Amino acid sequence: MSSASLARPLTSLRVCVASDAEAAAELAATRILALLREKPTASLGVATGSTPSPVYRALARAMRSTPLDLSRARAFALDEYVGIDPRLPQSYRSVIDAEVTEPLGFDRRLVSVPDGSATDLAAAASAYEASIDSIGGVDLQILGIGHNGHIGFNEPGSAHDSLTRVVDLAEETREANARFFDGDVDLVPRQAMTQGIGTILKARSIVLLAFGSGKAEAVAQALEGPIDQASPASALRRHADVTILLDKAAASSLS
Numbered sequence: 001m002s003s004a005s006l007a008r009p010l011t012s013l014r015v016c017v018a019s020d021a022e023a024a025a026e027l028a029a030t031r032i033l034a035l036l037r038e039k040p041t042a043s044l045g046v047a048t049g050s051t052p053s054p055v056y057r058a059l060a061r062a063m064r065s066t067p068l069d070l071s072r073a074r075a076f077a078l079d080e081y082v083g084i085d086p087r088l089p090q091s092y093r094s095v096i097d098a099e100v101t102e103p104l105g106f107d108r109r110l111v112s113v114p115d116g117s118a119t120d121l122a123a124a125a126s127a128y129e130a131s132i133d134s135i136g137g138v139d140l141q142i143l144g145i146g147h148n149g150h151i152g153f154n155e156p157g158s159a160h161d162s163l164t165r166v167v168d169l170a171e172e173t174r175e176a177n178a179r180f181f182d183g184d185v186d187l188v189p190r191q192a193m194t195q196g197i198g199t200i201l202k203a204r205s206i207v208l209l210a211f212g213s214g215k216a217e218a219v220a221q222a223l224e225g226p227i228d229q230a231s232p233a234s235a236l237r238r239h240a241d242v243t244i245l246l247d248k249a250a251a252s253s254l255s
């Protein structure tokens with residue numbers, strides 16, 4: 001099914017321009033906490049990268065003042081580099097452990113990250129998709145957005161109904177992520193295993209955050225440009241429950 005043939009009617013997104021990234025992160029954290037209080041077995045979709053970090057810090061702060069038991073909650077990471085040793089600090093398994101599992105008190109057995117070091121990557125990707133479906137899907141998915149509009153590691157050109165699979169990373173994505181690899185783009189893996197756009201759209205609710213002027217064009221394309229494969233994040237406009245949390249700089253190209 002091509003993205004153009006998707007028949008679901010378009011719905012309006014809630015767009016909130018916060019005073020700064022910290023304020024936007026607080027809003028996202030409040031939303032997550034409300035879900036987890038109401039449903040202690042909720043399943044949270046967690047992103048990595050710089051964008052969601054203040055959300056996880058805000059959650060940890062809130063839980064220090066008002067403790068909440070997350071030991072029955074689940075978390076599913078969006079993506080992982082292919083071929084990376086999961087023990088390396090740059091692996092998304094390590095990032096999720098350090099930013100989500102340990103500080104927030106998830107049970108490690110209930111936190112899943114795609115297996116980018118599997119021998120049979122296609123089978124591991126299918127198993128990951130099936131594991132999300134088998135527990136009834138993600139309740140709330142946290143997303144960032146790449147400079148080129150990617151969500152997860154779904155680069156421009158990804159089908160809007162794509163599922164978890166191995167993808168080639170765009171050069172601009174590898175260059176953007178070189179900062180996590182001692183600034184050396186040659187150390188950034190060339191492939192990743194990512195939830196597809198179709199996987200992401202199966203989440204019941206989605207919160208996308210974007211901060212800084214470097215994301216402004218990608219945000220404008222996603223929200224105001226055509227809904228097409230050139231802008232992976234534009235697919236979010238096909239979902240019924242999406243909240244976009246921006247700082248002023250990331251909102252600066254919106255009309």
Ligand SMILES: O=P(O)(O)OC[C@H]1O[C@](O)(CO)[C@@H](O)[C@@H]1O
Binds near residue numbers: 048051078144151
């Ligand atoms: O938040 P960053 O580091 O700018 O990266 C943008 C987005 O790209 C991804 O890293 C791809 O996984 C997202 O998780 C992230 O939020």
